Amino acid sequence: MKRMSANQHSNLPADEVIRSFLLGRLDAAAQEEFEARLMMDDRLHEVVRQAELKLADDAASGRIERSERQLFARNFLLTDERRQIVAVSEALHEKFAPSDTPRVRMSWREMFRQPALRVAFGLLVALLLVGSFLIVTKQPRIVRTFFPRPIPIRRAPISQPQEVHHPTNQTAPLHRESDSSPLEHESTPPNSAFEAVVTVSPSVDLNQAPTIALPSGGNGAIRCQLTLSQTETNEFQVELWSLNQNVFVIDSAKPNGSQLEVDVPVRVLKAGDYEIRVSRVHDGSRQPVATYYFGVR
Amino acid sequence: MSPAKQLRTLDQADFDRLLRWLDPDYHTAGSLYEKIRWRLIAILASRGCHVPEELADETIDRVARRVIDIRDTYVGDKSIYFLGVMNNVHHEYLKRRPQPHAVEPAPDAEAKERLYACLDRCLDKLSPHARQIIERYYAENRSAKITLRKRIAAELGVSASNLRLRALRIREKLQVCISQCLET
Numbered sequence: 001m002k003r004m005s006a007n008q009h010s011n012l013p014a015d016e017v018i019r020s021f022l023l024g025r026l027d028a029a030a031q032e033e034f035e036a037r038l039m040m041d042d043r044l045h046e047v048v049r050q051a052e053l054k055l056a057d058d059a060a061s062g063r064i065e066r067s068e069r070q071l072f073a074r075n076f077l078l079t080d081e082r083r084q085i086v087a088v089s090e091a092l093h094e095k096f097a098p099s100d101t102p103r104v105r106m107s108w109r110e111m112f113r114q115p116a117l118r119v120a121f122g123l124l125v126a127l128l129l130v131g132s133f134l135i136v137t138k139q140p141r142i143v144r145t146f147f148p149r150p151i152p153i154r155r156a157p158i159s160q161p162q163e164v165h166h167p168t169n170q171t172a173p174l175h176r177e178s179d180s181s182p183l184e185h186e187s188t189p190p191n192s193a194f195e196a197v198v199t200v201s202p203s204v205d206l207n208q209a210p211t212i213a214l215p216s217g218g219n220g221a222i223r224c225q226l227t228l229s230q231t232e233t234n235e236f237q238v239e240l241w242s243l244n245q246n247v248f249v250i251d252s253a254k255p256n257g258s259q260l261e262v263d264v265p266v267r268v269l270k271a272g273d274y275e276i277r278v279s280r281v282h283d284g285s286r287q288p289v290a291t292y293y294f295g296v297r
Numbered sequence: 298m299s300p301a302k303q304l305r306t307l308d309q310a311d312f313d314r315l316l317r318w319l320d321p322d323y324h325t326a327g328s329l330y331e332k333i334r335w336r337l338i339a340i341l342a343s344r345g346c347h348v349p350e351e352l353a354d355e356t357i358d359r360v361a362r363r364v365i366d367i368r369d370t371y372v373g374d375k376s377i378y379f380l381g382v383m384n385n386v387h388h389e390y391l392k393r394r395p396q397p398h399a400v401e402p403a404p405d406a407e408a409k410e411r412l413y414a415c416l417d418r419c420l421d422k423l424s425p426h427a428r429q430i431i432e433r434y435y436a437e438n439r440s441a442k443i444t445l446r447k448r449i450a451a452e453l454g455v456s457a458s459n460l461r462l463r464a465l466r467i468r469e470k471l472q473v474c475i476s477q478c479l480e481t
Contacts, residue, residue, distance in 0.1 A: 035340045048339060050465045053472070058433075078342040079349055081476075087409075088475055091416050092468075096435035143419060155419040207453045249347060252393070281391055286345055 024075030415478035
């Protein structure tokens with residue numbers, strides 16, 4: 001059992017242990033010990049509060065590692081109070097440390113109030129217009145390279161009604177049940193409720209991950225079929241991450257044999273790479289099971 | 298506990314009884330209540346729970362309803378009783394099938410502007426000395442920060458860790474002030 005290492009000058013847990021608690025990375029025994037102590041110890045309460053502020057400051061100034069950043073988003077930014085603490089840290093850094101990360105806080109409207117920028121933008125637009133005009137009039141070939149003349153599409157004559165009961169092909173006719181049986185969901189390929197279906201397995205890394213086109217609209221869902229290494233009956237927690245941000249969570253997903261199906265609403269997706277983390281939750285602790293990748297374009 | 302009982306909202310009598318159980322002095326009890334709630338939220342968040350505030354309040358509600366039965370017999374630290382109830386509440390939450398939820402969106406430009414206005418207002422309320430500490434604590438870029446903090450600490454005649462403590466205490470006051478400002 002990993003015990004809590006103590007602070008050098010007091011019997012409080014070390015700063016690193018407190019940080020690990022805030023990031024949710026203590027092992028089960030240390031977590032239990034820490035929780036009991038935090039409930040009773042006013043001094044530890046105060047120190048943890050300060051560690052929260054320190055962690056928020058570190059995150060705001062980019063002083064946390066990549067692995068910590070993911071834990072920070074997953075286990076720290078879970079309360080309104082903490083989100084506000086981080087927002088204040090960011091504001092303080094922006095206000096007093098402008099040289100650290102130069103940020104453009106000027107809006108487009110403010111930018112166009114500056115005469116020099118206004119003139120420069122006007123000149124650029126005029127230059128583009130004159131250039132385009134010259135190309136169109138003097139070099140029509142170049143224009144045709146990019147915009148070929150449209151080929152008139154000849155409409156195919158409308159065919160006679162086909163004999164649906166006497167197909168001419170050799171394959172058996174596709175039979176669709178109008179009312180879905182309970183097993184349909186498990187055995188059939190995508191139906192119209194899903195904009196797309198993507199099947200991913202844990203052995204595939206990001207470079208070889210499947211990519212799907214983002215469907216227009218945004219009301220539907222993408223069904224992700226996650227291949228598990230073995231047949232499972234337990235429930236899992238599934239998290240969808242974009243580059244560094246947790247965008248979607250399903251706290252309890254039940255697998256179908258060796259496959260776990262997760263429906264992700266299209267509205268939470270944007271073009272980019274995504275990571276799906278599947279964990280087993282048992283007695284309050286989470287055990288990672290597999291990671292999957294896919295891309296959206 | 299039956300579902301019907303679970304749905305019953307916490308009434309004022311239960312809540313007052315809870316406060317009296319925590320401490321006979323109303324203000325001390327209020328402060329203890331706030332501390333316990335904050336600790337429950339911190340623990341639930343550390344466990345990766347996505348609704349820590351909700352479960353902490355559910356825990357407090359359950360304890361409040363049980364006070365009438367346990368107040369004469371319970372021996373030991375009362376905070377630990379809350380932890381035990383919270384473990385049950387969390388366990389039940391993990392067994393339920395909650396709806397998937399999207400993560401909070403980033404604050405919009407208007408919210409950011411309000412935050413900046415409150416920050417300015419709260420900075421103005423600090424004493425000149427406290428403002429100087431906070432200003433210099435957050436100043437300079439990352440690489441120069443440690444050197445700068447050592448210099449400030451030397452100027453103020455305190456150790457670097459003491460300076461950090463002072464800065465964090467001022468930062469804590471700022472946070473409270475900004476929260477109150479944003480609520481108004």
